[in-house]
Amino acid sequence: MSRRRSGCPIDLTLETFGNRWSLIILRDIMFGGHRTFRALLAHNMEGIASNILADRLARLAANGLLSRCGDPGHKQRVVYSLTEKAIDLVPMMAVMGSWGVRHTLASTELSTRAKVLEAGGPPLWSAFMAELRHFHLGAPQPAESVLAMMQSAYEAALAERRPQADLVAG
Amino acid sequence: MSRRRSGCPIDLTLETFGNRWSLIILRDIMFGGHRTFRALLAHNMEGIASNILADRLARLAANGLLSRCGDPGHKQRVVYSLTEKAIDLVPMMAVMGSWGVRHTLASTELSTRAKVLEAGGPPLWSAFMAELRHFHLGAPQPAESVLAMMQSAYEAALAERRPQADLVAG
Numbered sequence: 001m002s003r004r005r006s007g008c009p010i011d012l013t014l015e016t017f018g019n020r021w022s023l024i025i026l027r028d029i030m031f032g033g034h035r036t037f038r039a040l041l042a043h044n045m046e047g048i049a050s051n052i053l054a055d056r057l058a059r060l061a062a063n064g065l066l067s068r069c070g071d072p073g074h075k076q077r078v079v080y081s082l083t084e085k086a087i088d089l090v091p092m093m094a095v096m097g098s099w100g101v102r103h104t105l106a107s108t109e110l111s112t113r114a115k116v117l118e119a120g121g122p123p124l125w126s127a128f129m130a131e132l133r134h135f136h137l138g139a140p141q142p143a144e145s146v147l148a149m150m151q152s153a154y155e156a157a158l159a160e161r162r163p164q165a166d167l168v169a170g
Numbered sequence: 171m172s173r174r175r176s177g178c179p180i181d182l183t184l185e186t187f188g189n190r191w192s193l194i195i196l197r198d199i200m201f202g203g204h205r206t207f208r209a210l211l212a213h214n215m216e217g218i219a220s221n222i223l224a225d226r227l228a229r230l231a232a233n234g235l236l237s238r239c240g241d242p243g244h245k246q247r248v249v250y251s252l253t254e255k256a257i258d259l260v261p262m263m264a265v266m267g268s269w270g271v272r273h274t275l276a277s278t279e280l281s282t283r284a285k286v287l288e289a290g291g292p293p294l295w296s297a298f299m300a301e302l303r304h305f306h307l308g309a310p311q312p313a314e315s316v317l318a319m320m321q322s323a324y325e326a327a328l329a330e331r332r333p334q335a336d337l338v339a340g
Contacts, residue, residue: 009276014193
């Protein structure tokens, strides 16, 4: 398929990811904190295949979205870190999540993080980016944890659902 | 390729588009105002093939992102309109454009619209959405035209480049 290069920033952004698995992997690192091949494979909710995961991790590293470090304790265990270029995708994840909440059949529990990011808007996105810079780039730890805020909203949504599940089971 | 459904709003958003041509077509309708098959084919900067354009237009309509109307003057000429679901992608286009400006080799001229949207932030995105609702959904015309604002920024960027092009040519 021939494809002309236009220089359009939207087209070039789409080109960087190639397909959705790349963004899904970045999502799992960003929101789930999974940073090894094994953890990413085990925790991916969409059932990513190991060959696809290996291929996309290599591509993301080649495109400067992930950096790789050997774990000193486990010679064969590579730890992936988000780069600044990847952390700068937080606004895109936030608006994609918002759109998905409104226009797809997203589950209530998995929508809670998106709703927290939407309600907080650009200032909260920046706070989340600062937190990711702490975990991935060694920047100082911010006072506020957006991950903790999203986690407690997620747990509250789970707890709200449980009584209904019990009713059905009973 | 088997793929589990997770209910994650980010994953479901990615699933709706399938591949980047769908978003490129929405970009051309949204920012370029091209609304017929012929205009979309003629003006696409990335050289989309006619069979891909036909396939993606049908998919976008099936997914509720485009509506189709016959043009009363030309029986065979279908005019596409963005739906509310598609207009709600403006924030995603804006943040994708911003990311592309910062992290890809986007051209200066094609980056001007993205910079206008970034500088204006969410309030300008809303104004642009109101303008698109006017053109595509028959809503009242807003006082301010974000399209005109982006167009004049684009023309200013072109004018700035032209003297240098003349120097090279001379």
